[in-house]
Amino acid sequence: DAGITQSPRHKVTETGTPVTLRCHQTENHRYMYWYRQDPGHGLRLIHYSYGVKDTDKGEVSDGYSVSRSKTEDFLLTLESATSSQTSVYFCAISAGTGGYNEQFFGPGTRLTVL
């Protein structure tokens, strides 16, 4: 299995509080992604990174920010959590070196915003 960990694995928080999720990889892959998965929807891209300090928005980026200060770490921050951000969050990595560039996923973080 690809070396990807996410922390925390579960979190319950209250509306209006800031939350930071961490993704850590040991594969030295260039690309990192944050997705959310909700019933009735496929995985939806929140933000992605194509290198240290290089990030960009995905399709559902409102209310989220990211940072990547090291190759191995990609942080997702909910500045002020809302109930609509209750979801399962997956981090993924990709080598991006050409060819098919499959993505590999971390175990996920289940976030509940009350």
Place this chain on the structure above:
Amino acid sequence: RKEVEQDPGPFNVPEGATVAFNCTYSNSASQSFFWYRQDCRKEPKLLMSVYSSGNEDGRFTAQLNRASQYISLLIRDSKLSDSATYLCVVNILGGYQKVTFGIGTKLQVIP
């Protein structure tokens, strides 16, 4: 029209049966294709990439039809352990390797 469409199912099939899933994509510029498997409350895991000439991995066969813009996954001799949700993933090659996920097709293999 959604970029990637799948029948969500569920597909209930008996053990030993052959089952096939299709997935259609809307962007003709799509370059690479994948099937992922996702077990309940787990992360998606790569099942197989889908190559232009079609490819097989044991009981699993993937096909690509560019003219009709769909990919398929065939599972032969279904096992109870094949019960999962199968995600179709389409990659429009770009600077950040953007992929689009289908909603997934749920398969339940019944004893």
